[in-house]
Amino acid sequence: MELIIDSSNIEQIKELNELLTITGVTTNPTILTKSNREAMDVVKDLCEVLSEEQLLFIQTVQTSFEGIMEEAKMISSIRNKNISIRNKNMYVKIPVTHEGLRAIKECKKLGIHTLATAIYTADQAFLAAMNGAEYLAPYTNRMCNYGDGVQNVKDLIEMLRVNHMPAKVIAASFKNTYQVHELIKAGIQAVTVPCDVLYQMIDHPGTKIAVGEFSVNWQRAYNRNTLEK
Template sequence: MKLILDTGNVEEIKLLSDILPIDGVTTNPTIVSKEKKKFTDLIAEIGEIVGEDIPIHAQVLSTKCEDIIEEAQFISALRKNMYVKIPVTSEGLKAIKELSKRGINITATAIFTAHQGFLAAKAGAKFVAPYVNRLDNISADGVGTVNDLVQIIDQYGFDCEVLAASFKNAQQVLELMRCGVHSVTVPPDIARAMMNHPLTDWSVDQFIKDWENAFGKGSKTNN
């Protein structure tokens, strides 16, 4: 399973990518707007941190097919391993179909049904990104929808991965790991929740305390 960070904050990306084996970074217009930086400058900064071999996903703002195609080509040319996020509207699906023929890497986004994900994969998207928590917020089954989509993608052998997005907590991520999701994109707080636990810190403190009681403060195994 790929672990991707869903943020445009370069400090968070630097900190977490130093600790965790990150497989990419996703952004969207809302995330980019929070950083108060020029879009191209922000993508360049993120690229400097993660390196050219790590994918970055960035989203178009256009809504008409011809405009989406033009904007997608601009975004795709910004760096190596650039994925263009395109919402699965009818115009978006039309653009995905054409752009995939041109060799542009597409991440289909704003997916709320398995049908939408299937159509985007069939159109040539490399990633399909269903929104887990936003589905839960409308009394739908976010995890169940992603599970359905994973099975569809695997069953039909699409050259595409399900990239689950929109998480409220780490438990949602765990439930998707159980169903074999291909990749997840999580904000920094969820990434921290996945790796941290107060009992781990307590255990480390207790180990040190017991060791120092026996061998003296500051003593280590190589002393």
């Protein structure tokens, strides 16, 4: 499974990238605005933080087919000096609107890697996969406002499996660790998780208590805080 960070917080991304095995970083227009910086400056920093092997996902802002394609060509070449070269680890996020689905299909022809986003149903995602989207980002928590979001994502995983579709589900829009847990248990290919939820997955008060007990017992027995004298 691929574990991806859904954030533009450079410092937290750096820390989590050191702590965990991170496949890459996803952003969207809202996430980039939260940085209170010029968006492309943040993208530049992300390119520096991530290794060449890690994935970076940037979303288009324009909503017309022509505008999406213009930005898709630019985004796909961000990690290359030559704009005509598509970086294999640079992905364009495109919402599954009518114009977006058309653009995903065109990007497939041009060799531009895409992630279909703003997905609220398994059917939307499946159609995007048929158009050539390599990643599908269902909005898990938001889907819960319209039904069982977690189950809908599980349905999508099964739909792709039985139809032998190569697209990966990269579940997004998480608000708690339970949602992430359930989809990992279901065999999801990827999750993109906000920093705060990732920290909740890492940290547990019981672990801190246990480590404290180990230290106290060791200090009492040997009067030191190291394994050897």
